[in-house]
Amino acid sequence: MFRTARLPSAFILDSFMNLFDRILSWCIVGALGFGTALPAFADEGLIKMHCGKCHSGAEPKGDFSVHDLGTAPAQESIDLWTASLDLVKAGEMPPAKKSQLTTSGRHKLVEFLSDKVQSYAAQSQHSHEIAPRRINNREFKNSVRDALLIEDVGTHQPTDNLIGDSLYEGFDTHGETLGFSNFHLEQYIDSLRKIVDATILDGQQPESKHYEIDSRQIRSAHTSQNLKRPERRGKREGFDFLDPKELAYFEDFPVVPTTGWYKISIRCTGLDRGYYEAEKTGIYDDDPIQLTVVMGNRERTFDLPDNNIVELELTEWLAAGTRLRFRYPTDGLTLRGNGNFKFQNAIAGEYIKEHDPELYQQVADSIVNKPGRRVLRPESWHHWVDFWRGPRPRIYSASVEGPLFDSWPPARQVALLGKNPSVEDAASILEPIAERAWRREVREGELEPVVQLVQSKKQSLGDVAAFKEGIIAILASPPFLLLNTDDLTPQEEFAAKFSNFLQSTIPDRELREAVEAGDFESFEGVYEEVQRRLESAECDPFLKTFPYAWLKLNDINFMAPDPDRYPHYHRKKVSDDMINEALTFFRYAVEEDLPVTEFISADYSFINADLAVVYGIDDAPQDSKLRKYTFTDGRRGGFLGMGAFHTVTADSLGTSPIHRAIYVMENFLAIHPSPPPADVLIEEPDIRSARTIREVLEAHRSDKTCASCHQSIDPFGWAFENFDPVGSWRDAYDDPTLEPVSKRQRQKRPKPEGIPVDASASFLNRAEYRDIVGFRQLMQSKANSDRFIRCFVTKLLTYANGEEPDDYTEIEKIVAKSAEHDYHMIATIAAVIDSPLFRETSR
Structure with missing residues (x-):
């Protein structure tokens, strides 16, 4: 399978320099008498100068045998050819330190390698077929929703029993990773039965009830294991949300008794926003107080007005058994102590001490310490619980009414089955459901087994319940659960893939009809639809x-930053902000139809006040909303400056230029360095005297087997060493020779100057940088921009097809089509969809 710049595992990686030298030395070996002569493709003297000395004889450098290449690309060597072409085009091979290849000489080499690769592609009758795969859990929920014409699969967590999808390089669409077993099928059927039962109702119309909830009937659910402790109740004046970790519920309505529509009304307000200093509470003065209504796995969040009572109204289809809960969504009120809310109560005492010293003294004088117990000082949080006035929602009262129905059966059920479904009409009733679910027209006689199943169940279950069994059979069948199958026509498959790619669900009738009509046979047609x-x-x-x-x-918290050293990251849930920053940037670039290279060239990103703390920004608005922000120091902007990237590639306490280098190479440049060979013994050097990561790696590189590999990898990672594990800028490392001390001792000890960070490096082609600013400039070179675009195309195809693409020539055609449109996002996405790599994939 093609991967740009990846060496087959049969070879020992001796750096990309050796990879290219191996190609060149192929032509000189015969002339030097070490093998069968092969046709030369450049000046013989040039070849001798660049490769003859290193890769000839009985023991060629790197243990590479030029005869493994053959005279032209073959199935076993095409990866090596395409990798070499990429490296020569990028100007990285041959290494500038070991040769002075002229510009014209490089052009000749690129032309030769490109011609050979294209000739191989033309003669190999390359197949674009990919194997069928199981739909993942995300696609399953969306597709069931649309097949049944409902808003979602239900509020009663009907799919929580499904086995979690494994990821391949981050993707949940990889065919080989999405296994299928009898157990999978059993769990699918179990989930489908729960979904269908909450969608199709039988029998008499349930009686509606009305619930009036007083504030004293609202309870705060337990968050500790001490279930003997009584749950906190609301007071006459209202129920206040104090601890953000606590969920509240209505005492008389803990779960939904019967499936149907429910009308929920909540009288509430927001209190005391900005009463205490934001630096203490962790809640910004400009952030509204919010209330979230939790209905199983469906949530609705509302901004509340300050000190003005508002009545929130929701009308929701709720499944029987759904728990109705309420919470205060905030990442504040966790800055004190170990992050437990109880320590926030001390803020009330501090405020009173400053603004009402007489009251403070009264409370202090009333403190009675019991013998044998810990002495409680006046500033302790224990004494100020009743005085707390931090920002919080308050519910005064509420009402719930339901289940409500405008008609019986419900209109949503009539849309699916009709008003009075009869098993005698099973074929006509089930056919549109199967057509949606199977992503195609139903073939003649194909539904007969399902119809027979429905009719056989009528006597024991009745008509409506019998139809449930038929629907479950349709949705548990291979045509629904599998993608990329050969039971679809090319037009049906294109519609299915198009919809799954952009919407992760089944295609609607309009899309299938448009495809059948030929509306998407051209690039222009695809482009217009993607844009629409x-x-x-x-x-x-x-x-x-x-x-x-x-x-x-x-992976952002796979090895999360140490909570003691980076409390802001954990207390304010900054990882969520980092993820949203990346997603917001991507959405903006696509919706604004910017060039693909904007991801790495932009001098801006989208940040809020919490990210501003991490990034050292002091002029960002003080709230939690992500806004476009332009950086002026050249260090940040785009993906390379995001904390998400820096944190994903870091460890709990330190950073690794190797991890960051490989992330950049694989995810931004489509370069896949192979791991060290398992059959090579590498003796690790003594690094006990090393004080920085650079010293550690220099000791590691003292082994010549390791050095050649790191010469190619390390320069892609050193540039980020000024970013610590959470992405904050640092000019120096902490001194690792200092003995560990407690948190209190660390606060008392003066902060050491640390060891200066060296974020410089040079590449094999003599390109070099001093810091991240220089590296960012190198990443915007023509060669690296082309690599990034090619990598973006490759990732899109991997996501769409469930396999990594293996046709270099077709990928280059997509890149060329993108170039015709200045590499803009929509055109690039449309070029991917219009490519044979997307269109021609069924077996």
Whole structure:
């Protein structure tokens, strides 16, 4: 399978320099008498100068045998050819330190390698077929929703039993990773039964009830294991949300008794926003107080007005068994002590001490310490719980009414089955459901087994319940659960892939009919449809899930920064802000149709007050809203300056230029360095005297087997050493020779000057940088911009097809089509969809 600049595992990686030298030395070996002569493709003297001395004889450098290449690309060597072409085009091979290849000489080499690769592609009758795969859990929920014409699969967590999807390079669409077993099928059926039961109702219309909830009937659910402690109740004046970790519920309505529509009304307000200093509470004065209504796995969040009572109204289809809960969504009130809310109460005492010293003294004088117990000082949080006036929502009263129905059966059920469904009409009733679910027209006689199943269940279950069994059978069948199958026509498959790519669901009838009519047979037709769907906000699943997978944001807290050293990161949930920053940037670039290179060339990003603390920005608005911010120091902007990238590639206490280098190479440049060979013994040097990561790696590179590899990898990572594990700028490392001390001792000890960070490096082609500013400039070179665009195309195809593309020539055609449109986002996405790599994939 093609991967740019990846060496086959059969070879020992001796750096990209050796990779290219191996190609060149192929032509000289015969002339030097070490093998069969091969046709030369450049000046013989030039070849001797660049490769003859290193890669000839009985022991060629790097243990590379030029005969493994053959005279032209073959299936086993095409990866090596395409890798070499990429490195020569980028100017990285041959290494400038070991040769002075002229510009004209490089052009000849590029032309030769490109001709050979294209000739191989033309003669190999390359197949674009990919294997069928199981739909992932995300696609399953969306597709069931649209097949049944409902708003979502339900509020009763009907899919929580499904096995979590494994990821491949961050993607949840990888075919080989998405396994399928009998257990998977059993769990699918279990989930489908729960969904269908909450969608199709049978029997008599349930009686509606009205619940009036007084504030004293609202309870705060337990957050500790001490269930004997009584739950906190609301007071006559209202129920206040104090601890953000606590969920509140209505005493008389803990769960939804019967499936149906429910009308929920809540009288509430926001209190005391800005009463205490934001630096103490961690809640910004410009952030509204919010209230979230939690209905199983569906949530609705509302901004509350300050000190003015508002009545929130919701009308929701709720499944029986759904727990109705309420919470205060905030990342504040966790800055004191160990982050437990109880320590925030001390702020009340501090405020009173400053603004009402008489009251403070009264409370202090009333403190009675019991013998044998810890002495409680006046500033302790224990004494100020009743005085707390921090920002919080308050519910005065509420009402719930339901289940409500405008008609019986419900209109949503009539749209699916009709008003009085009869098993005698099973074929006509089930056919549109199967057509949506199977992403195609139903073939003649194909529904007969399902119809027979429904009719056989009538006597024991009745008509409506029998139809449930038929629907479950349709949705548990291979045509629904599998993608890329050969039971679709080319037009049906294109519509299915198009919809799944942009919306992670089944195609609607309009899309299938447009494809059948030939509307998307050209690039222009695809472009117009992608643009239309983006403008109508139909591509949200793509705009969220693709960048999340591509940038591996799922790993952001795999080795989370140390909470003692980076409390702000944890207390303010900055990882959520970092993820949203990346997703917001991606959405902005696509919706604004910017060039693909904007991801690495931009001098701006989208930050809020919490990210501003991490990034050292002092002029950002003091709230939690992400806004476009332009950086002026050349250090940040785009993906390379984001804390998400810096944190994903860091450890709990330190950073690794190797991790960051490999992340940049693989995710931004499509360069895949192979790991060290398992059969080579590498003796690790003594690094006990090393004080910095650079000293550690220099000791490691003293082994010549390691050095050649690191010469190619390390320069892609050193530039980021000024960014610590949370992405904050640092000019110096902490001194690792200092003995560990407690947090209190660390606060008393003067901060050491540390060891200066050296973020400079040079590449094999003599390109060099002093810091991140210089590296960012190098990343915007023509060669690296081309690599980035090619990598973006490759990632899009991997997400769409569930496999990494293996056709270098077709990828180059996509890049060329993108170039015709100045590499703008919509044109690039459309070029991917219009490519044979996307269109021609069924077996």
